[in-house]
Amino acid sequence: MSSRTSDTSSGSAEESTQTTLDEEKYRRSKLKFKIGCILISLGVLLTLSGESWDITNHLINKPETFFSTPHLMLYTGVGVAALGSVIMFVGKRSFANQGKFKLPMRLVIIGISMVVIAGPFDYTWHVAFGLDGLLSPSHITLTFGLFLASIGALSGLVSARNYSPLLTSQKGGNQIEQEGKPKQSVVLLGMDNLLSIIGILSLWLTATGVLYMFSLPFSDTQSFDFNPDPTFAAIFATIGFPLLLSTILYLSYGLNYRFGILSITGAAFLLISILTTMIPNEFLVPTISFYFLSIIPFVVADTILSYSKTKSLQYVAGGVLGSCSFMVYYPFITYVYNGVVTHTTVFPSLIAPVYSEIMISSYSLLVGPLIAAGILGVVLGRYIISHSKILEQKIE
Amino acid sequence: MITASNKTIIIAVAIVASLTFYFALSVFYLPDFYQSLKIPRPIPFLSEVKISESMIHFGNSFDIEITATNTGDSADHQTVSVAFLNLTQTEGFVQITKYDFPQSPFLIQVGDEIHYDYASSDDTITAQYPAIEAYGRPWESNATYHLGLKVTPEEPGRFVFFVKSVGLPHTDDLSHFPSDGLIDYQREFVKAYSVNVTEP
Numbered sequence: 001m002s003s004r005t006s007d008t009s010s011g012s013a014e015e016s017t018q019t020t021l022d023e024e025k026y027r028r029s030k031l032k033f034k035i036g037c038i039l040i041s042l043g044v045l046l047t048l049s050g051e052s053w054d055i056t057n058h059l060i061n062k063p064e065t066f067f068s069t070p071h072l073m074l075y076t077g078v079g080v081a082a083l084g085s086v087i088m089f090v091g092k093r094s095f096a097n098q099g100k101f102k103l104p105m106r107l108v109i110i111g112i113s114m115v116v117i118a119g120p121f122d123y124t125w126h127v128a129f130g131l132d133g134l135l136s137p138s139h140i141t142l143t144f145g146l147f148l149a150s151i152g153a154l155s156g157l158v159s160a161r162n163y164s165p166l167l168t169s170q171k172g173g174n175q176i177e178q179e180g181k182p183k184q185s186v187v188l189l190g191m192d193n194l195l196s197i198i199g200i201l202s203l204w205l206t207a208t209g210v211l212y213m214f215s216l217p218f219s220d221t222q223s224f225d226f227n228p229d230p231t232f233a234a235i236f237a238t239i240g241f242p243l244l245l246s247t248i249l250y251l252s253y254g255l256n257y258r259f260g261i262l263s264i265t266g267a268a269f270l271l272i273s274i275l276t277t278m279i280p281n282e283f284l285v286p287t288i289s290f291y292f293l294s295i296i297p298f299v300v301a302d303t304i305l306s307y308s309k310t311k312s313l314q315y316v317a318g319g320v321l322g323s324c325s326f327m328v329y330y331p332f333i334t335y336v337y338n339g340v341v342t343h344t345t346v347f348p349s350l351i352a353p354v355y356s357e358i359m360i361s362s363y364s365l366l367v368g369p370l371i372a373a374g375i376l377g378v379v380l381g382r383y384i385i386s387h388s389k390i391l392e393q394k395i396e
Numbered sequence: 397m398i399t400a401s402n403k404t405i406i407i408a409v410a411i412v413a414s415l416t417f418y419f420a421l422s423v424f425y426l427p428d429f430y431q432s433l434k435i436p437r438p439i440p441f442l443s444e445v446k447i448s449e450s451m452i453h454f455g456n457s458f459d460i461e462i463t464a465t466n467t468g469d470s471a472d473h474q475t476v477s478v479a480f481l482n483l484t485q486t487e488g489f490v491q492i493t494k495y496d497f498p499q500s501p502f503l504i505q506v507g508d509e510i511h512y513d514y515a516s517s518d519d520t521i522t523a524q525y526p527a528i529e530a531y532g533r534p535w536e537s538n539a540t541y542h543l544g545l546k547v548t549p550e551e552p553g554r555f556v557f558f559v560k561s562v563g564l565p566h567t568d569d570l571s572h573f574p575s576d577g578l579i580d581y582q583r584e585f586v587k588a589y590s591v592n593v594t595e596p
Contacts, residue, residue, distance in 0.1 A: 061499075061534060287430060290429070293422070294418075296414050296415070300411050303410075303411060304411065307404075323419075324418070324422075343518050343519075345518065345564070347472035347473060347564055347565050348472055348534075349435060349436050350435065350565055352430040352431075353433065355430060356426065356430035356431050357431075359422070359423065359427045
């Protein structure tokens with residue numbers, strides 16, 4: 001009897017040791033995977049910030065070299081993202097249940113491959129056709145690659161956050177909210193919130209890059225004129241920018257369900273915009289403090305979403321976010337609407353006055369569609385969150 | 397003690413007040429403020445336009461040397477333009493011998509669509525004669541650049557060329573040089589120079 005008892009306790013000690021080892025292995029893999037995801041997001045952030053700064057330097061005609069600071073940021077960002085994809089891959093291989101990580105990993109591999117291919121492609125394009133504009137086949141390859149990689153990194157982060165093969169319950173912070181019942185996650189730590197902000201920001205910046213490509217008139221070169229039609233660009237921007245702003249900020253809230261995350265994400269976007277598009281242009285420096293006031297609608301939307309979970313109030317938050325997109329996408333938005341409203345040559349020193357002319361003459365006409373697109377952004381955000389949860393459960 | 401309904405009211409009032417402040421500022425105050433911001437006032441000045449010969453034999457060349465300055469605020473874009481009324485093209489007839497501008501020059505050919513009326517809008521006009529446009533983007537305040545050209549007239553007779561400089565943004569009459577005189581097809585003031593080209 002005593003011997004049997006001893007055997008049982010020895011067996012359970014072995015099981016316990018095995019479980020501890022598994023747990024340790026799992027933790028290490030998860031950490032590697034998350035580090036990989038976050039490096040990809042940081043790399044994408046760095047690349048897009050460098051790109052944005054580079055566009056500003058082109059606008060103000062700063063002499064450009066291969067090793068200019070924005071270019072170095074861009075190259076470093078690509079390197080960091082590529083390194084992140086390798087670490088993510090190593091981390092993913094150690095997971096017992098790899099199914100739910102397949103999609104993020106695939107997106108990252110495709111995205112980073114496109115980014116790496118875009119380098120020599122861009123060089124070849126330059127050699128063949130001279131200087132290129134914002135919209136060119138190589139730039140599309142780069143931006144869509146970054147876009148896919150940032151989606152992969154963000155979904156990888158969310159999947160890793162909610163995943164534990166040793167827990168019977170797989171419910172994490174990414175729970176679908178129920179109408180009228182605000183849910184605050186108890187699983188999430190501050191670090192996870194921070195990581196999700198970085199992941200969301202990189203996605204926001206890449207998606208913004210895609211929208212800029214098809215709306216800004218910066219693509220008329222000696223060999224090709226890829227500039228979008230001004231009317232198309234204005235309509236595209238009127239729908240696209242508020243839709244993106246609202247969807248992204250709703251996701252930043254919906255992935256965390258915590259007050260403050262949406263505001264921090266929005267503030268970080270404003271800060272990046274200030275650093276890369278306004279500070280390099282001395283004529284925009286006096287407008288920085290006013291630009292940063294766009295934090296107000298972000299905090300308001302954050303408050304509404306956190307305070308009440310009723311659908312109608314969520315749409316109100318979307319409308320608020322949509323209506324401020326014209327201010328949030330300053331200064332580049334000036335070039336989009338100039339094509340249909342002011343028809344002037346927007347020199348770097350004239351951006352603020354031309355923007356104000358457009359604001360006076362057209363904002364009252366734009367605000368309706370902006371609000372509608374903002375509401376649509378919340379609908380899309382809700383769909384993405386609920387759909388990704390369903391997808392996750394199916395994989396499991 | 398704040399009740400739940402009082403809390404809701406306080407939050408609602410705070411939201412409405414914040415949004416009212418934000419949109420009132422953005423839509424009513426900021427446009428005026430942005431338009432009151434100082435717009436740079438470049439003042440282009442051609443301190444020297446030197447022509448090596450006033451008369452040459454057909455088949456020979458003469459030199460033009462131009463010294464251009466911006467005596468006003470830094471310009472986003474400032475041009476120095478030399479247009480050749482008796483040439484059909486610049487290639488083979490005009491050679492750049494000296495050039496220290498920050499950007500390479502534009503060569504304007506007959507039929508090109510170019511901005512006019514001091515480039516205040518996106519509208520363009522068709523070029524009637526060839527020209528060389530040197531420019532600085534930006535052209536800093538008090539910066540001076542030089543342009544040297546060797547010109548070989550295409551045929552004998554009076555060889556005429558126009559010289560002008562325009563600072564952008566074009567703020568007032570001081571933003572172009574000269575500020576009066578002849579007006580070219582771009583509706584901009586020009587200084588006319590000529591060289592007699594005689595039969596050999």
